[in-house]
Amino acid sequence: MIESTYPHAPASASASADARLGPATAELLQSVVNVARAIFAAEAGSILLLDRATDELVFRAVSGQGQDFLVGRRFPAGQGIAGWVAASGEPLIVDDLRRNTAFDRLLAESTRYVPDALMAAPLIHGAEVLGVLEVLDPAPAARASLPELDLLSLFARQAATALQVAVSGCPGCAADGRDDPAADKRQEVARLLSDARRLLDDL
Amino acid sequence: MTTAATTASRGLTWGLRGRTPADLPVHADVGPPPAPPTPSGTSAAGVAGLVGGTGRGVRVCVVDSGVEGEHPGVGPVDGSWAVVKDEAGVRVTESAAADSCGHGTACAGIIRRIAPDCELHSVRVLGERFSGSGEMLLTGLRWAVEQGFDVVNLSLSTTKNRFAEELHALADAAYFGRTVIVASAHNAQVESFPWRFASVISVGSHQETDPDLYLYNPQPPVEFFAHGQNVEVAWIGGTSIRTSGNSFATPFVAGMCARILSSHPRMTTFQLKSVLYLSAANVRVSDLPQQPSPREGTIP
Numbered sequence: 339m340i341e342s343t344y345p346h347a348p349a350s351a352s353a354s355a356d357a358r359l360g361p362a363t364a365e366l367l368q369s370v371v372n373v374a375r376a377i378f379a380a381e382a383g384s385i386l387l388l389d390r391a392t393d394e395l396v397f398r399a400v401s402g403q404g405q406d407f408l409v410g411r412r413f414p415a416g417q418g419i420a421g422w423v424a425a426s427g428e429p430l431i432v433d434d435l436r437r438n439t440a441f442d443r444l445l446a447e448s449t450r451y452v453p454d455a456l457m458a459a460p461l462i463h464g465a466e467v468l469g470v471l472e473v474l475d476p477a478p479a480a481r482a483s484l485p486e487l488d489l490l491s492l493f494a495r496q497a498a499t500a501l502q503v504a505v506s507g508c509p510g511c512a513a514d515g516r517d518d519p520a521a522d523k524r525q526e527v528a529r530l531l532s533d534a535r536r537l538l539d540d541l
Numbered sequence: 542m543t544t545a546a547t548t549a550s551r552g553l554t555w556g557l558r559g560r561t562p563a564d565l566p567v568h569a570d571v572g573p574p575p576a577p578p579t580p581s582g583t584s585a586a587g588v589a590g591l592v593g594g595t596g597r598g599v600r601v602c603v604v605d606s607g608v609e610g611e612h613p614g615v616g617p618v619d620g621s622w623a624v625v626k627d628e629a630g631v632r633v634t635e636s637a638a639a640d641s642c643g644h645g646t647a648c649a650g651i652i653r654r655i656a657p658d659c660e661l662h663s664v665r666v667l668g669e670r671f672s673g674s675g676e677m678l679l680t681g682l683r684w685a686v687e688q689g690f691d692v693v694n695l696s697l698s699t700t701k702n703r704f705a706e707e708l709h710a711l712a713d714a715a716y717f718g719r720t721v722i723v724a725s726a727h728n729a730q731v732e733s734f735p736w737r738f739a740s741v742i743s744v745g746s747h748q749e750t751d752p753d754l755y756l757y758n759p760q761p762p763v764e765f766f767a768h769g770q771n772v773e774v775a776w777i778g779g780t781s782i783r784t785s786g787n788s789f790a791t792p793f794v795a796g797m798c799a800r801i802l803s804s805h806p807r808m809t810t811f812q813l814k815s816v817l818y819l820s821a822a823n824v825r826v827s828d829l830p831q832q833p834s835p836r837e838g839t840i841p
Contacts, residue, residue: 416668422606422642425667425674426697429728430644433771433783462731465700484748484770484785491729 359387359398363504367399370471370497375401377493378486379477381453384408385461385497386420387469395420395470403451403474420458420470427467429459429491431483457487459494463502471497570805591816594803596656601799602690603652603792604681605645605697607665610638614650614775615661622684623665624677631676633664633684641668643776647784648696648792650775655796656803662690666697675699679707682722682735686715691802694795695741696725696788698733708735716740716810721802723795725787726763737762742798742814744791746770755794757821765817767793 359367367385375383382402386395394412397404415421423430433455453474461468471494476486557565600619610618623636640646649661666681667674678699685693693715699708712735715722724736726745736743739762746769747756755767769790776782794817801816802808808816818824 417641419642422644422667426644427700427727427731427733428697428725428786428788430788431785432643432776435782459729462700462729465702484746487728487785495729 366500366504371399371401374471374473374493378457378473380473381475382451384472385469388415388424395424419456420472423458423460423470424467427460427462429487431457431487457490459490461494461498461501463498468498468501568807570807591805592797592800592820594800596659596799597803598806599656599691599799599802600660600662601652601692601694601795602662602664602685603645603649603694604664604666604685605648606642606667607640607645608638608649608663609640609646609777612646612775612779614781615646615653618663619660620662624681626677631680633680636665638663640777644788646777647774647789648694651789651792652694652796652799655793656799659799675701675704679704683711686711686718686720690720692795692798693720693722694792695722696791698725698727698736700731700733705734709738712738712740719810721798721810721813723791723798725791728787742794744794745787746790754822756823757818765794765821766790
């Protein structure tokens, strides 16, 4: 569940996470969607970040289908599958979407691409959801399976931590190492990598 | 056996001063027949008789993204409300039977399949707007408990610690008030609430294909596992899709609760949990010698 803005961001600067995304962060997000797409042999992948000022989700990186025109597109954060994932903080897999006329219409209007299957996981760091990582039309072997949902969730958490580090930098790092937020983040990254290795071993 | 408090005992809170057992009658429903023996011991499935209802007379509330009205996979929605947030604050108001994404409709359809004759109600806590979703979840759940619904399906949780204490108190109030909260464990290994509380029935997904199989977890806090992988569910637009997640295992157990309560309406929440435990496919009453618990032998 989302209540707060990006950590370390002053209230007046919380209107848009987009403004805080420099070239390096954009490259990071693009890398994340490229890897997510590769892991699941998917037709497309995308990252949507929350804009709290407008209650919208914004496409910030896209790989594959829609790459040319989706970045920057916005839609209401409380609606659709990505909206539910962002609001609930839960990952979700849905399949058989092409025979779902309601989904086709809504999605086609905004993205011009109608997937048959969609996996979505929150970009969650601590108790904060920063956005949503979506994978569209993963390979059939990677669909509708709980271990794959676990893998996507774990990868999304890793990406969220990296995003957090990229956006917030290391303001206020203590010289003596005490209460060092960067150290905490490095520790979390290490833990997530360890979790990912264990999960991949189990697959 | 199922029980119900009598009018005479309603004032009882802290002690039994001045009251005798005769002052505390508790009326119970007739229990199930003895369980038949099986090669591996006595099957706990003897409690199956307790699970035989259809949900008739039981009021179930889905706290989620709303439920689409007149969906062929859901049937009648007996009441639709929504949590709204405006200048006046956060409040619950009557609304159209609509769903902002399909998730609540999916949960309602599963409950309808398991307990076809139950009353289905919806309170939408997601979809109005994004901000303040934890507050809206708490408001919607509190409202459902105050309305006295028999079963509340909550395929949601919050990761916000600041809501934990209030949710805990609410879950306990529901438990004693005989509103059963059936709550999804988080899909990821994330700390969230209220599924962590013992006063709710928490549910995760198993990976089996049998849609009616449910299991008890010998190592809680997630207490039960039900079908949550590749589940065919109702979705918006009168359609259906396949999906996976704890969200869709939870309404199966909520539906089971409705069935049990429809045949044994005086059952308390702790009895309900016992019936689910005893009727889980992996629970057997065996003749194996009991292992001493770590605390045994310490009392003279």
